[in-house]
Amino acid sequence: MFTTSSLFLHTLAQVGITHAFVNWGSDHPALLEDLERQRVQYGRTRLEIIICPNEMVALSAAQGYAQVTGKPAAVIVHVGIGTQALAGALHNVDVGRTPVLIYAGASPFTCEGELKGSRNEWIMWMQDIPDQTQAVRQHMRYTAQIESPVNLTQVVRRALQIATSEPQGPVYLWARREVMEQEIDESLMKAPITMYKWPAICPAGLSPVAVSTIASALLTAHRPLILTSHIGRMPSAISPLLALSTLLAVPIVSVTPSTTNCPHSFPYFLGTTILTPGTHTPLLRTADVVLAIEVGMPWIPMNRDSAGNFERPSEDARVFVLDGGDPLKGGIGMWHVDAELVARADSEVALTQLLQATKFTNEKNGALTNETVRERSQEITRLHDEWIARMDAAEAFESVPRPLSPDTEPLLSSFTASQIIASLRRAIEASVPRGGALILNESVTNFAQTWGHTRAEGRFSFDDDWKKPCASSEALSGASIGSVITSGGSSLGWGIGAGVGSILGSRVVDAATATCTDTPPPTPGTGVGTRQGGYDFVAAVVGDGSYMFGVPSSTYWMARKYDTPFLTLILNNSGWSAPKASLRGVYPNGYGSHAPGEVLSVGFGPHVPDHAGVAVAASAGWVWGRHVSARGVRNPGVYKEVQVDGVEETRCLNPAELLDEVMREAVRVVFVERRCAVLDCVLESI
Ligand SMILES: Cc1ncc(C[n+]2csc(CCOP(=O)(O)OP(=O)(O)O)c2C)c(N)n1
Ligand SMILES: *[C@@H]1O[C@H](CO)[C@@H](O)[C@H](O)[C@H]1NC(C)=O
Ligand SMILES: *[C@@H]1O[C@H](CO)[C@@H](O)[C@H](O)[C@H]1NC(C)=O
Ligand SMILES: *[C@@H]1O[C@H](CO)[C@@H](O)[C@H](O)[C@H]1NC(C)=O
Ligand SMILES: CC(=O)N[C@H]1CO[C@H](CO)[C@@H](O)[C@@H]1O
16 A cells, blocks of 8 residues: 655655654654565665654754765654754754755644644644644755655756755655555556656856956956855865966955855965954955855954954955856845945856966967966965964973873863864774765854864865866875864754765765775875775764754764764863854943853853763763863863873873874774764863
């Protein structure tokens, strides 16, 4: 016997959905029944069913999956309440432009047994809300009710066609119980269902006028600048981006990035800002042409640097805004950037057009002398080198601290985020193949450090053009960290759930690439071949607040159940530093500006949670959990401070060595033992 639910599951599998992240309820009997039919008849279900004890974790995992595979997964939840429990993850997939298909059942519409699936539980009266879609509509690219099996396959494909077209994002389908329980003719299950003839919208280019306007502005600019937040989501755009930057010596700055936008070692890459005052590139103020391409917000108009200058382009700067999906961001109440030209254009297409136009005009008119470019190139390369030197300095431990032993006070009171991230990078580089590691960043106030110190090179394939002026292109070799990504939104709790989803996604990518490549596996740290398949290693870097938002009791249970090993690094400052920083931003000298976190009600002390212990317990002991501070290392539940595991009491490590040793062990547990590791790293308390 087949039902509308059978057809729904069949359709999802036929159109290429591989995973469904589920949280079941009374609206799903026919779905559960059909999945069991599949198990009995075929030994397995065609979709991988991932049980998610919490809905926000389900959607965060589906987001991580899509961020790695580029493909939507399905999320199946229980009526209106399960829909609402998707919570802030809805905002993340919307603003982060991540495709996902969300389905929820709904209360039956018959009350006296008129149809199969009619109301038979009291709760079905309570749950019948007037407009179930209302709770999520403003975050969705498309919503629809499945009202009949007859057009179900079209409704699902329309939803997916929209979800995968730019601006990509979530879609929401829902259905009454009787519709999903309805028996259908077997012939419906046999008709072919594919996305062939339901393609995503083709990428569009710039109009000829826009091309010549922007190209001539770039060619005549003295101080051009490129800003981007998420161009790295379109890896094929990176080659023309770097080629254009190289041709004209244009610096690139990543602004509130949601992904790795530029290889760290690219000589014209000048780093990352999250727009806290005083952190934007000083080149912004003096730029005469600014290309803002795939940006969230390129600058904050009221921000000033330490000398009191506005951190925004001058009045007469020529600003161009390019975005492949929605350049004016219709989903945002107020969004504006002073610009001469705004274009909806795919970045790969647009940058290739601009590259061709600038090359052509330059060759024809010599608009730009090579001398100008050469001088600019030297200046930018110097700024790039200075940035790297500043990061090197921040990663270093000031002096060699005294050996740590149980009786001596350590010289250091705590590690800094920079030191911790640098240690993570070294540990990854020692074992993970080049490009094989993914970092999920949800570290909030330590965010810029996470970007800078991971030194990610991205996983882009280039024309070699851009490397020519780059003396140090060997710097590329050995970089194990492929990408750093975020949720793209601001609802905390994405990081650890995305850890589960990104590993599941990596397996899907690996299975797909395994069938079409015979290249040998890359060797760690040798720089031979950038890893192209899924990621070999995933680390979520989270604040202690973000960790708790991620519902660790749900997440690490899932991690064990579905065997998705990843490392969690908690930057534990014992509370929420961000709201305190926001308070200081508005009341720099107010009552609250000097109050300790606990007093201000943003701190978690004095009875701080045993974060690593939560993960260990949630996974029934499978997770490896440790706390590390400049004073030592301890296991969850063991309140005696001890040295690194397995290290004899007599051996003394200084804090720098201690951090590296425990980090190496954490990476080994994940990479070799294939278990999750949670390392709670103690920073200075807020
Ligand atoms: C779901 C959600 N609730 C509240 C906030 C507001 N908020 C922004 S940052 C932050 C603190 C996060 O703490 P933690 O992850 O420890 O990072 P820290 O600020 O200490 O660096 C809070 C509560 C949010 N962004 N998302
Ligand atoms: C699908 O068909 C049903 C029954 O004819 C109809 O009520 C519904 O509006 C259709 N759905 C869509 C999205 O057009
Ligand atoms: C700039 O250099 C390129 C290649 O080195 C050369 O082909 C071109 O003619 C030069 N242009 C000018 C204006 O000097
Ligand atoms: C978290 O960090 C604070 C200091 O920032 C520290 O007091 C606390 O012990 C840490 N938590 C754990 C579980 O180690
Ligand atoms: C997931 C995510 O975006 N995490 C953080 C990365 O950094 C930004 C900027 O500080 C934070 O707002 C995000 O919460």
